[in-house]
Amino acid sequence: KAGVTQTPRYLIKTRGQQVTLSCSPISGHRSVSWYQQTPGQGLQFLFEYFSETQRNKGNFPGRFSGRQFSNSRSEMNVSTLELGDSALYLCASSLGSGLGLLAFFGQGTRLTVV
């Protein structure tokens, strides 16, 4: 069974640009969550999508957005990039129903904003 696949693995963008990251969850998983990991703040929840609907949202500005497609693949977009957006962006998939279900992470996308 294939794991969670994130593309691309690495990105370098310039301040002010926008970026789109992609996540393909484990087959059969309907929930996709996104996290930002930085050395200073650790892992922070961005948002979760389930059946193409945003179900939960973290405390990030509106520049961060996402969507989920009918095949459960998800994308997240960051507009007007700032230097502080440099981070490892992680996607996690789970079955998506009930509390405390196991989340399986992808390898992440390393975004560097210059």
Add this chain to the structure above:
Amino acid sequence: TQLLEQSPQFLSIQEGENLTVYCNSSSVFSSLQWYRQEPGEGPVLLVTVVTGGEVKKLKRLTFQFGDARKDSSLHITAAQPGDTGLYLCAGPHSTAGNKLTFGGGTRVLVKP
């Protein structure tokens, strides 16, 4: 706000020694998960503990969930260099289960 605090932040030990990592909260969690993350990679799920007082063993790793479900520990016996990594505990939000709260992590270095 549910917070998870991990201690210590950093551990450096020699191969063969034992170590314990702690994960504490003032909030009750329905379950806690432990992950290990290597540089540049995503966290890999090690175990989930669900019942207060539960103890789970994974080879040389022993995980314990506190009776009150507010804390957990990870004990590694006879650590090996392959155990090196960032250990993270995480718990589901009380009303949004797929929103995980993570501890700050414990960076473990096992020297040969």
